[in-house]
Amino acid sequence: MNPAAETPPVTSRKARVAIVPRQQLDFDLDGDIPRFWFGGDAFKTRFFDAMSTLFPEGERFFIACVRDFRDDIRDPELQQQVRDFMRQEAQHGKVHSDFNARLSRQGVRVDLIEAKSRSMLQWFRRKAPARLCLAQTAAAEHMTSIMAHGFFDRPEVFADADPRIRAMYVWHGVEEIEHKAVAYDVLKDVARAGYFTRVFAMLYVTLLFPMHVFAIMRHMLRIDGFSARQRLAMWAKGLVWLYGPGGLYVPMLRDYLAYYRPGFHPWQGGQMRSYARWLEVFDRTGSALAAGNAVHARV
Numbered sequence: 001m002n003p004a005a006e007t008p009p010v011t012s013r014k015a016r017v018a019i020v021p022r023q024q025l026d027f028d029l030d031g032d033i034p035r036f037w038f039g040g041d042a043f044k045t046r047f048f049d050a051m052s053t054l055f056p057e058g059e060r061f062f063i064a065c066v067r068d069f070r071d072d073i074r075d076p077e078l079q080q081q082v083r084d085f086m087r088q089e090a091q092h093g094k095v096h097s098d099f100n101a102r103l104s105r106q107g108v109r110v111d112l113i114e115a116k117s118r119s120m121l122q123w124f125r126r127k128a129p130a131r132l133c134l135a136q137t138a139a140a141e142h143m144t145s146i147m148a149h150g151f152f153d154r155p156e157v158f159a160d161a162d163p164r165i166r167a168m169y170v171w172h173g174v175e176e177i178e179h180k181a182v183a184y185d186v187l188k189d190v191a192r193a194g195y196f197t198r199v200f201a202m203l204y205v206t207l208l209f210p211m212h213v214f215a216i217m218r219h220m221l222r223i224d225g226f227s228a229r230q231r232l233a234m235w236a237k238g239l240v241w242l243y244g245p246g247g248l249y250v251p252m253l254r255d256y257l258a259y260y261r262p263g264f265h266p267w268q269g270g271q272m273r274s275y276a277r278w279l280e281v282f283d284r285t286g287s288a289l290a291a292g293n294a295v296h297a298r299v
């Protein structure tokens with residue numbers, strides 16, 4: 001279905017859906033989850049694990065960058081959205097920290113990864129104007145929301161993943177969709193950032209984010225004990241899985257490029273069928289695990 005036919009364009013800051021901070025969800029992550037939880041595939045597993053190690057510090061950075069402008073927000077609706085955005089992101093950081101403790105027990109140097117991310121992000125906040133930090137946040141929020149939309153569009157991508165970890169990522173994706181326009185609206189309407197700042201920040205994030213993820217994956221695959229030859233083969237196959245024809249990122253390209261349009265707004269894109277399905281099951285059962293499975297039930 002053409003998403004444009006399903007979703008009328010929205011150019012105001014009105015959220016299409018309510019931003020609902022959800023807490024104390026149980027994904028059963030203490031259960032017996034295999035080390036390579038993504039269908040036994042080390043590369044795919046470590047791709048998502050690496051992102052998870054970046055989330056707690058990243059989410060703290062996003063919250064701080066939006067908070068810098070909170071006192072200047074005059075619109076009570078946007079003020080409330082900012083509060084809900086911060087509560088959602090704080091919860092994401094907490095859940096991923098718990099998940100990352102599992103990675104630490106496997107020998108992953110989560111402590112070092114977090115210390116490096118923290119010093120880099122703090123350095124950026126000291127050196128760069130607050131508006132540019134916020135522009136980075138809005139760019140990263142666009143990335144996370146198009147990934148969420150992309151994964152929901154293609155549930156088959158996650159078919160082999162452990163349902164518990166998948167449910168954690170699906171919940172995170174649901175909330176990324178709900179608050180996807182908040183940082184952007186603050187950037188445009190409150191910080192009054194221009195086109196160049198917005199686009200420059202997106203180029204920066206586009207370059208830096210995969211570089212960090214790949215560096216962390218390199219460390220993870222080493223401590224997993226794979227030989228240099230095995231790792232080379234994994235990278236060759238894995239990069240095709242990410243960027244090759246039919247790869248994970250390819251269908252997201254159009255939504256990614258939309259960010260460079262002068263009249264862009266986050267609520268102009270993204271299908272909401274899987275989101276609605278998740279919400280319906282979650283509201284009925286109270287189970288994030290059941291809701292995550294429901295999104296992938298048609299695989």
Ligand SMILES: [Fe+2]
Pocket residue numbers: 059088089092172176
């Ligand atoms: Fe998040």
Ligand SMILES: [Fe+2]
Pocket residue numbers: 089141144176179
């Ligand atoms: Fe977010």
